[in-house]
Amino acid sequence: MTAITLNIIVQGILTGLVYGLMALGLSVIFGVMRVVNFAHGEFTVVAMYAAFLLFDMLGVSPLLSLLPIAAAFFFLGYVLQRALVEPFISRAEHEQFILLVGLATVVVNGLLLIFGPDAHPINLPYSFDSYTIGPMFIDKVRVFAALGALAICVALFLFFRYTRTGTAIRACADNLTGAGVVGLNVKQLYAVTFGLGFACIGAAGTLMATIADASPGLAPAYTLLAFVIVIIGGLGSMAGALVGGVLIGISEALAGFYIQPSMKSMFSFALLIIVLVLRPQGLMGRRL
């Protein structure tokens, strides 16, 4: 393998970890509530704009605004679930679909209305710096973004594994009737879950803003991307979302470099089709 290929693969892994964090939000929400957040990419782009505004108007680095934006998105998700999604939980799937697609349309057009269709880059002083490791040049911002994404994924994993609230959320996903039997407050746990999914979006969007320019056009592409990643990794599997994200990151980077950047999604979908044929439950998903 040539040094340049290795270099591209490493860059792809770093971007893929941010993709993985975004997809993790979708996976957590679906895994627990069986609701597919069709507005996932739209809200990711909202977070990118939030990071852009904080940087542009107040000069706050995205690495500093990461946690505040994630916290604000947790709150946003919590309120959205309580006010909008909760009444649809027990309804037919196509009704949930319309609700969330409708929300996505409102958000993306709202962004167009406020910011227009142009891209808004965040130009950090170190945006074009890179680390030299042997023959490789690794973008500094990508390293920071990947480390941030990884840290948040680990924190989320520890939360689900070791806290009582996290265990209670897993219990709801495991046996909803059982959750009612022992008196878990399912509505509230669902709202917390939606909030956590949105915190992933907030964090992923903020990190993404350092490596891609915010524009409303990205939104539907990101929704689809998160969806592809989660299906490749296995619906409801936390580790699967990260693995899927990294795979897509690598495939996009290689296709973008060796073939054409505009054709990178073609390879993501090819990967999706291969996984669906060979292992329909996804790489790390439970058998269907």
Next chain:
Amino acid sequence: MLTVDNLSVHYGDAQALDGVSLTVDEGAIVAIVGANGAGKTSLIRTIAGMHRPTAGRIVFGGNDIAGLPSHRVCDLGIGQVAEGRQVFPSLTVSENLDMGAMLPHARPHRAQNRERVLAMFPRLSERLGQAAGTLSGGEQQMLAIGRCLMGEPKLIMFDEPSLGLAPTVVHDVLKTIRDLNTGGMTCVLVEQNVAVSLKIATRAYVLENGRVTLSGSGAELLADERVRQAYLGI
């Protein structure tokens, strides 16, 4: 302690319960007997707050709890050992027990309650780190009962606790229920094994098509000709 007054429940157009009334005194074992589809599980789940009644009152400890969400009902002290055990299969035994103690009133005494439950079911303490789905049916039933006790209930509703268990295990489960009752626990028992449940019940109700058609002490119903023909096959 618990009074159900004229309770009706509908699922869409279908009526599951039609004006059911019953009383559970403190310290009693009340058996609810009836064929499949008579409304036993609907009755238990409605009392537990998992279904919303269309009419009637459920009074527990002086409060009307009809229509309260299940987490509020549980926190008032009505525990449930549900049909099919309903443990969390991918959670460990230890985590399952913890989930029983998420109720605000039981949370502070988690450690003592856990000790008490593990003393009662030593088998569970050998399996604390094991996923509940890998336990045998009898062990899962112990876990379901233990998990319920972690919530410090004042009354426990058992829904088909012996269903699908080996005969020797059935004996253990029924003995556990009796022991709990001897220790002062009020119990509601829905059980397919009608002869046994009437034998240990202080009071019993027969449900047919969502209505109470007969009630009396366990011994009275055990001697009743209609009960003997319909449920005991004598």
